[in-house]
Amino acid sequence: MTPVIEARGLTKAFGATRALAGVDLEAERGRVLALLGPNGAGKTTIVRVLSTLLKPDGGQARVCGYDVVADAVQVRQLLALTGQYASVDDELTGTENLVMISRLLGFGRAEAKARSGQLLRRFDLADAAKRAVKTYSGGMRRRLDLAASLLGNPEVLFLDEPTTGLDPRARLQMWDTVRAVVAAGTTVLLTTQYLDEADELADQIAVIDHGEVVASGTPAELKARTGTQTLAVRAADRALTQRVAMAVADIAGVRPEVHDETGLVMATVSDPAMAAAVVRRLDDEGIVAAELTLRLPSLDEVFLTLTGHRAENDAAGLTEGRAA
Numbered sequence: 001m002t003p004v005i006e007a008r009g010l011t012k013a014f015g016a017t018r019a020l021a022g023v024d025l026e027a028e029r030g031r032v033l034a035l036l037g038p039n040g041a042g043k044t045t046i047v048r049v050l051s052t053l054l055k056p057d058g059g060q061a062r063v064c065g066y067d068v069v070a071d072a073v074q075v076r077q078l079l080a081l082t083g084q085y086a087s088v089d090d091e092l093t094g095t096e097n098l099v100m101i102s103r104l105l106g107f108g109r110a111e112a113k114a115r116s117g118q119l120l121r122r123f124d125l126a127d128a129a130k131r132a133v134k135t136y137s138g139g140m141r142r143r144l145d146l147a148a149s150l151l152g153n154p155e156v157l158f159l160d161e162p163t164t165g166l167d168p169r170a171r172l173q174m175w176d177t178v179r180a181v182v183a184a185g186t187t188v189l190l191t192t193q194y195l196d197e198a199d200e201l202a203d204q205i206a207v208i209d210h211g212e213v214v215a216s217g218t219p220a221e222l223k224a225r226t227g228t229q230t231l232a233v234r235a236a237d238r239a240l241t242q243r244v245a246m247a248v249a250d251i252a253g254v255r256p257e258v259h260d261e262t263g264l265v266m267a268t269v270s271d272p273a274m275a276a277a278v279v280r281r282l283d284d285e286g287i288v289a290a291e292l293t294l295r296l297p298s299l300d301e302v303f304l305t306l307t308g309h310r311a312e313n314d315a316a317g318l319t320e321g322r323a324a
Helices: 044-048 072-078 096-103 110-120 136-149 168-183 196-199 217-225 237-251 274-282 299-307
Strands: 005-014 019-026 032-036 057-064 079-082 156-160 189-193 204-211 212-217 228-237 257-259 264-270 289-295
Touching: 005 044, 019 032, 019 044, 019 196, 019 204, 019 212, 032 299, 044 057, 044 156, 072 079, 072 217, 079 136, 079 189, 079 217, 110 136, 136 168, 156 204, 168 189, 168 196, 189 196, 196 228, 196 299, 204 217, 204 257, 204 299, 212 217, 228 237, 228 274, 237 257, 237 264, 237 274, 274 289
Parallel strands: 032 189, 032 204, 079 156, 156 189
Antiparallel strands: 005 019, 005 057, 204 212, 228 264, 228 289, 257 264
C-alpha cells in the first residue's frame, strides 16, 4: 500500500541551526501518525514542509503521491492544516465563519450553508451557531477551527498541537473529535508534546528530537523497546509501606520509588517473574497487598530512555517558532 504521507531524508537549516537532519516518515490512509517531541524538536518545521509552506533544503516528501515542492498546488487541494491557535474570526458567529470559508472554497451559497450546518452539528456546536465566536470557550473555538478545516473534505489533516491551552475536559472533547475525523477516513498527522495524547490517538508514533527521528513504531512497540516493566505495590496497611519497599528492593535489586502520601512503591524490573516473587515475600511476612500491578513503561519513560531527557519544553533548545 502506497503511504498517504511519505518523507525521505528531509533536511532544513535556519542559518547555522539544523531544524531537520534527515527525517524519514510514513503514514497510511485513515491512520494517525503522531510526531512526539518537545518544543524545538522540529515537529512544526516538518508540518510546514509537508503542507508546502516551507521548502526543504534536501530530501523528498510526497502527500497522496504528489511531491510537496514540484506539485505544491495539487498537494494544497488535498490537505487542511489546523495550527496551534484557532484562526477563526472572533466577531463573526460560528455559522458566519464556516459559510465565509465555504464560499472562499468555491461552494455556492446554499451548499455553503448546508455544509456549515452539518459540521456545526457534528462538532456539537449547533446551539452556539448564532453566537459570536468571541463568546466561545477555548475548546469550542478549537472545535470550530477543526470544523473549518474539514469544509473542503481534505484527504489529509495536519493538526499542530491541537490541544495547546485547553483544559482537561476540552482536551478529551478534542480527542473524541479527532477520532471521529479518522473514522470517516481522513489521514491525520498530529504533532504533540503530550505523551498521553500520542498514546490515546496515534496508530504510529515518530519520536522527534533535535531534528531527527530517534524511534518510530506503535505505542506498544515503543514501550516494549525499553525492555523493562514497572512493578507497583501498595500495602493495605500504610504503616507497612517501608517494609514493602525493603522487600521490593531485595527482589528487584534496585532502590524503589516510594510515594509516602499514597503508600505506593514502584520499581523498574526486567523479569516479570519478580512480581510473583514479591507476592510470595509479602505473604511470608504477613503483609496484605491492596494493589500489585506490573505494567509496560509509560511513553514518558520511553522518551527518557530514547533521548536522555523528558518530553518537555527545552529552554536551551530552539523554539518551534524559530525552527519554522
